[in-house]
Amino acid sequence: MSDFLEQIILERRGDVAAARAAVSDERMRSQARVGPLRPFDQFHEALRNRDRRMGLAVIAEVKRVSPAAGILVRALDPAAQAKRYVAAGATAVSVLVENRHWGGSMEDLVAVRAAVSVPILAKDVIVDAYQIYEARAAGADAVLLIAEALDESDLRRLVSVAKGLGMCALVEAHEASAFGRAVQSGAQVVGVNARNLRRPADIDVGRVRQLHTFAHPEQILVAESGITSVDDARMLPARVDAVLVGTALMRADDPGPLIHGIASMKRVVHA
Numbered sequence: 001m002s003d004f005l006e007q008i009i010l011e012r013r014g015d016v017a018a019a020r021a022a023v024s025d026e027r028m029r030s031q032a033r034v035g036p037l038r039p040f041d042q043f044h045e046a047l048r049n050r051d052r053r054m055g056l057a058v059i060a061e062v063k064r065v066s067p068a069a070g071i072l073v074r075a076l077d078p079a080a081q082a083k084r085y086v087a088a089g090a091t092a093v094s095v096l097v098e099n100r101h102w103g104g105s106m107e108d109l110v111a112v113r114a115a116v117s118v119p120i121l122a123k124d125v126i127v128d129a130y131q132i133y134e135a136r137a138a139g140a141d142a143v144l145l146i147a148e149a150l151d152e153s154d155l156r157r158l159v160s161v162a163k164g165l166g167m168c169a170l171v172e173a174h175e176a177s178a179f180g181r182a183v184q185s186g187a188q189v190v191g192v193n194a195r196n197l198r199r200p201a202d203i204d205v206g207r208v209r210q211l212h213t214f215a216h217p218e219q220i221l222v223a224e225s226g227i228t229s230v231d232d233a234r235m236l237p238a239r240v241d242a243v244l245v246g247t248a249l250m251r252a253d254d255p256g257p258l259i260h261g262i263a264s265m266k267r268v269v270h271a
Helices: 004-022 023-033 044-047 078-088 108-117 129-137 151-166 176-183 206-216 232-233 249-253 256-264
Strands: 057-062 091-095 120-123 142-146 169-175 189-193 219-222 242-245
Touching: 004 129, 023 129, 023 151, 023 176, 044 057, 044 091, 044 189, 044 219, 057 249, 057 256, 078 091, 078 108, 078 256, 091 108, 108 129, 129 142, 129 151, 142 151, 151 169, 151 176, 169 176, 169 219, 176 189, 176 206, 189 206, 206 219, 232 256, 242 249, 242 256, 249 256
Parallel strands: 057 091, 057 242, 091 120, 120 142, 142 169, 169 189, 189 219, 219 242
Antiparallel strands: none
16 A cells, blocks of 8 residues: 555646646747746745744644544634734744545635735645646645655746746655655745655654754754644744644644744753
8 A cells, every 4th residue: 555645646646637638738838937926036045034033934824624633623614714823923824725624625715815915835745836827827836746746857947836836835845854855946935844754753852953964954844743832933943943743733722822832932042
């Protein structure tokens, strides 16, 4: 039996083939270029310009389902959720657009784009440039690329595609070898995911402590998954610039205190 990540890769390749049969690459590229125009690389700039002494930048995630935890919320207004995040101090919003396992959609992204002005990350398992065009046409400022899902040449090519559309690529990895490829991909923002997407129930909260030193000094480093409290965030290495938090926020009656607490906590930042 294939692992979970391999299963999704096969599914997404089939989804792209179906989408391409309905809307050609040329038409989708055209929609991406003339769609909701955003300042170039706004996602990276927002993370880079945040004063780290103020606390970590928070990328707050909108999603209905977690492959590991199951259904997080049965009735979701993605726009209202994103507004709550921004009001609490989120630097950016992540929106799941994969439907089968995370319950997301491009419609959710469009709704969030219309509701907030902060940068938006389209969260998906991307296997083809077509998905990047779709995300840009829907108003995304950035896309997630998973290093374990792409070989070195495809990873570099897709980072370049995103840059060509005025977008940022957040290149994440869980495995040490894959993080090495993420760092060398040309991405300005890299992430260490505590969750092993091959087996989503497996979370190693110490993974970022093992890998953070491999990020280049000029790269923004994001810690992803396993962050449920301000204390969890406080335990992260000082090298970490931002956190991506999803499940804990979706489960909270009020996501505001966790976002505000992480974004405003005092940090010891080494020169």
